[in-house]
Amino acid sequence: MKEKTIYEHLRDKGLSRRDFMKLCGTIAGMMGLEFSPPVKALGKLAHPTPAEVVARALTTKPKLPIIWLEFQDCAGCSEAISRSSSPSLAKLVLNDIAIEYHETLMAAGSQAEKAKEECMEKYRGKYVLVVEGSPTVADDGIYCVVAGKSNLDLLKEATAGAAAVIATGNCASFGGIPGANPNPTRACGVADLIKDKPVINIPGCPAIPEVTTGTILYFLIMGELPKTDHLLRPLTFYGHTIHDHCLRRPFYEAGKFAESFDDEGARKGYCLYKLGCKGPTTYNACAALKWEQGLSYPVQSGHPCLGCSEPHFWDGGGFYQGQSAALIPPESKTTAVAAGVGVAIGAALAGVNAAKKGRAKKALTSISAVGPGESGAKPISQSESKKEG
Ligand code: SF4
Ligand code: SF4
Structure with a gap:
C-alpha cells in the first residue's frame, strides 16, 4: 500500500489546509531555506517561495524515517529537544514528520531493538541516522555497549542503510567531554569513522534544538544535507x-x-x-x-x-x-x-520567532495535541581501532 504523505498524515489528524500553509512558512524559516536548490526540487516552478517549496515536499513525501542512536554522552541534546523553545515544532518534527526509533526516548528492551531492525530493513537507503554521543574506538568499542553490541558495530550496522548521518552535539561531532584529555576510551567524532556516507555536524553542548530539527527538515525537504563549513557544520547556523x-x-x-x-x-x-x-x-x-x-x-x-x-x-x-x-x-x-x-540566519530567525510569537501557533498546537570533517580527535579508522585497542 502506498505510504501516506506527510500532508495526508497531518490532515487526518485535523490540520486544516490554511494551518498547513502557515506551518510550511514556519518550517521554511526554521531551516533557513535558500532559494537556489528549491527550483530543482519543484521542477517547473522557477521562483517558488520557501513556503511553497516546503508545501510541495510535505504533500508529496512520506514521513522521514529517523534512527537516533546514543553513545557516550549525557543525553543533553535529547533533553534539550524535549524541552525545546519551540516544543510544539520539535514534537511535530519528531512525531509527525519523522522518527521511528530513538534509543533513549523509546522504552528499552528487545521490542525497541526489534523496531530499530525493522526500520533499518524497511527504509534501507532512505532513513537518516542521528547520532548523539561520541563513538569510542578503544578496545574495539567495548566501553559503550548497547543490547550486547559494541557502539562500533551499532554504528556500522546503522550507517550501512542510512541516506545521511547527522551528528548532534559536541560529543558526536568532535568527541566532546568523553574525548577530553586523557580520553581513556578514545572517543572521537562520527565523521572520523564514517567516510562513505554524507555526514553533518551539529556541535554544541547541547546542540541548539532548532538547529538539529532545522537540519532534519532541510534533508526532508531538499533531499540532501545543507552546505557546511570545513568542520561539517551547516553554514546557515554556524556561519558567524x-x-x-x-x-x-x-x-x-x-x-x-x-x-x-x-x-x-x-x-x-x-x-x-x-x-x-x-x-x-x-x-x-x-x-x-x-x-x-x-x-x-x-x-x-x-x-x-x-x-x-x-x-x-x-x-x-x-x-x-x-x-x-x-x-x-x-x-x-x-x-x-x-x-x-546575515540573510540565511535571518531567515531561520524569522521562522523561529514566528513560531515563538504564535503566528503558527494554531497549526502547531493542533498537531502537538495528538500527537570530516576535521575533528579534534586524531582520525581513527575502525581497522586502526582494532590494531590500537
Ligand atoms: S554561548 Fe558558547 S558555550 Fe554557550 S551554548 Fe552558545 S556556543 Fe556553547
Ligand atoms: S562581545 Fe564578544 S568577547 Fe565580549 S562577551 Fe560578547 S562574545 Fe564575548
Missing part, C-alpha cells in the same frame, strides 16, 4: 561567531570589560572577554537564535561563552581565563555585524 551577534559587542568595541563576575562592569553588562569569553572564536547561532523561547543565551545572562561548538572545547585553554584582545582573529566578522544579521 557568537561575537558577531553579541549584544555586549559595543562594550567590546569601546574597550569596556568586566574584570570579575561581581564588579561594576559586570553589573553594567560589559564585555566578558577578560573573564574567558570564547565568543570571538566560536561559531554557533546562540546569539542570533537564543535559547528558551528567545529569552536569553549564556553571554546575555552573564556567563562567558565556553566555545562548546568547537573541537577540543573542554581542553582548549581552560575556562574563565582572560585572554589578550590581540588573540581575536582578524576573520572575526566585524563587517557582518555592521551589515546586520
Whole structure:
C-alpha cells in the first residue's frame, strides 16, 4: 500500500489546509531555506517561495524515517529537544514528520531493538541516522555497549542503510567531554569513522534544538544535507561567531570589560572577554537564535561563552581565563555585524520567532495535541581501532 504523505498524515489528524500553509512558512524559516536548490526540487516552478517549496515536499513525501542512536554522552541534546523553545515544532518534527526509533526516548528492551531492525530493513537507503554521543574506538568499542553490541558495530550496522548521518552535539561531532584529555576510551567524532556516507555536524553542548530539527527538515525537504563549513557544520547556523551577534559587542568595541563576575562592569553588562569569553572564536547561532523561547543565551545572562561548538572545547585553554584582545582573529566578522544579521540566519530567525510569537501557533498546537570533517580527535579508522585497542 502506498505510504501516506506527510500532508495526508497531518490532515487526518485535523490540520486544516490554511494551518498547513502557515506551518510550511514556519518550517521554511526554521531551516533557513535558500532559494537556489528549491527550483530543482519543484521542477517547473522557477521562483517558488520557501513556503511553497516546503508545501510541495510535505504533500508529496512520506514521513522521514529517523534512527537516533546514543553513545557516550549525557543525553543533553535529547533533553534539550524535549524541552525545546519551540516544543510544539520539535514534537511535530519528531512525531509527525519523522522518527521511528530513538534509543533513549523509546522504552528499552528487545521490542525497541526489534523496531530499530525493522526500520533499518524497511527504509534501507532512505532513513537518516542521528547520532548523539561520541563513538569510542578503544578496545574495539567495548566501553559503550548497547543490547550486547559494541557502539562500533551499532554504528556500522546503522550507517550501512542510512541516506545521511547527522551528528548532534559536541560529543558526536568532535568527541566532546568523553574525548577530553586523557580520553581513556578514545572517543572521537562520527565523521572520523564514517567516510562513505554524507555526514553533518551539529556541535554544541547541547546542540541548539532548532538547529538539529532545522537540519532534519532541510534533508526532508531538499533531499540532501545543507552546505557546511570545513568542520561539517551547516553554514546557515554556524556561519558567524557568537561575537558577531553579541549584544555586549559595543562594550567590546569601546574597550569596556568586566574584570570579575561581581564588579561594576559586570553589573553594567560589559564585555566578558577578560573573564574567558570564547565568543570571538566560536561559531554557533546562540546569539542570533537564543535559547528558551528567545529569552536569553549564556553571554546575555552573564556567563562567558565556553566555545562548546568547537573541537577540543573542554581542553582548549581552560575556562574563565582572560585572554589578550590581540588573540581575536582578524576573520572575526566585524563587517557582518555592521551589515546586520546575515540573510540565511535571518531567515531561520524569522521562522523561529514566528513560531515563538504564535503566528503558527494554531497549526502547531493542533498537531502537538495528538500527537570530516576535521575533528579534534586524531582520525581513527575502525581497522586502526582494532590494531590500537
Ligand atoms: S568577547 Fe564575548 S562577551 Fe565580549 S562581545 Fe564578544 S562574545 Fe560578547
Ligand atoms: S554561548 Fe558558547 S558555550 Fe554557550 S551554548 Fe552558545 S556556543 Fe556553547
